Amino acid sequence: MMAATVLAIVVQRNLFSVVVLAGVYSFLMATVLVALDAVDVAMTEASVGAGISTVLLLGALYLCGGEEAKPTPRAWLPLAVTLVIVGALVYGTHGLPAFSDPLAPIHTHVVPRYLGQALAETGVPNVVTAVLASYRGYDTLGETVVVFTAGIGVIALLRRLRRGKKEEE
Amino acid sequence: MRREPVLRVVGKLLIPYMLVFALYVQFHGDFGPGGGFQAGVIAAAAIIFYALIFGLPAARRLVPEWLVETMVAAGAFLYLAVGFAGLALGGNFLDYFVLDRDPVAGQHRGIFWVELGVLITVSGVMLKIFYMFAGRQREG
Numbered sequence: 001m002m003a004a005t006v007l008a009i010v011v012q013r014n015l016f017s018v019v020v021l022a023g024v025y026s027f028l029m030a031t032v033l034v035a036l037d038a039v040d041v042a043m044t045e046a047s048v049g050a051g052i053s054t055v056l057l058l059g060a061l062y063l064c065g066g067e068e069a070k071p072t073p074r075a076w077l078p079l080a081v082t083l084v085i086v087g088a089l090v091y092g093t094h095g096l097p098a099f100s101d102p103l104a105p106i107h108t109h110v111v112p113r114y115l116g117q118a119l120a121e122t123g124v125p126n127v128v129t130a131v132l133a134s135y136r137g138y139d140t141l142g143e144t145v146v147v148f149t150a151g152i153g154v155i156a157l158l159r160r161l162r163r164g165k166k167e168e169e
Numbered sequence: 170m171r172r173e174p175v176l177r178v179v180g181k182l183l184i185p186y187m188l189v190f191a192l193y194v195q196f197h198g199d200f201g202p203g204g205g206f207q208a209g210v211i212a213a214a215a216i217i218f219y220a221l222i223f224g225l226p227a228a229r230r231l232v233p234e235w236l237v238e239t240m241v242a243a244g245a246f247l248y249l250a251v252g253f254a255g256l257a258l259g260g261n262f263l264d265y266f267v268l269d270r271d272p273v274a275g276q277h278r279g280i281f282w283v284e285l286g287v288l289i290t291v292s293g294v295m296l297k298i299f300y301m302f303a304g305r306q307r308e309g
Contacts, residue, residue, distance in 0.1 A: 040204065043194075047210040052295055055217055059302040129204055129280065137265075137283065141248055143206075144290050148245040151294030155238070158301045 019057045026050035040128045180222040187215035205287025213295035244290025251282045
């Protein structure tokens with residue numbers, strides 16, 4: 001079903017349906033994440049990917065019109081670059097440990113401590129929250145600062161545009 | 170869209186529940202799925218929904234620009250403040266164990282404030298981006 005959605009996105013020329021299909025894709029991705037027991041990530045995907053970004057893209061469409069530009073006739077170089085990158089990524093997956101291998105490095109490093117001790121050390125039953133806010137507090141601080149920087153960047157860019165227009169008039 | 174009675178009624182019915190659900194996701198994040206990022210997005214989505222139905226000026230009256238811009242900075246500041254509170258009380262940066270006499274309670278308190286900071290920044294940034302895009306005129 002996800003493959004069908006992606007094909008539809010690629011084939012569609014109308015950007016409005018592309019945006020809606022991207023939202024559909026996000027929801028399908030969220031169900032996949034629920035099936036993988038990653039409920040926190042699924043929730044983020046559903047709310048950010050399918051909700052907010054769809055609204056923002058629709059707002060952008062309202063500003064710049066709904067039809068895709070005519071594709072350039074021959075795009076062999078981008079195709080070749082894409083194929084090489086896909087080949088390298090697929091080759092790279094052979095080096096990964098097998099799916100749900102209990103001896104994979106990720107399961108033997110700090111995960112046992114997180115899973116075993118998180119409740120006793122932090123008193124928070126949801127391990128995701130414990131790791132996110134406590135053990136990996138620095139990383140979450142970094143993420144918050146990234147979001148903050150994005151907001152500041154948008155403010156700076158669009159404010160300047162508005163002022164520039166006033167000066168032209 | 171301001172004249173659509175169905176949308177207005179459904180919006181009035183749903184928006185309070187969306188805001189309450191955002192708070193639930195925020196404060197229940199310790200026990201179930203959820204946390205600051207998700208709750209911030211849901212709260213921002215409720216306001217954006219309001220703006221879509223009742224128009225941007227009404228939303229700007231409800232949540233004014235200066236408040237949104239303050240939220241963008243205040244959340245990140247709150248997060249940093251928790252980190253420095255740990256320093257001031259004799260621990261490391263972002264060390265929650267020193268925030269209370271009982272280390273586990275201190276962890277709880279630290280996570281609570283940090284998640285609150287994330288909520289404020291995320292919803293502020295989302296709203297700000299939406300206001301900025303929606304406030305522009307169509308070119309040409």
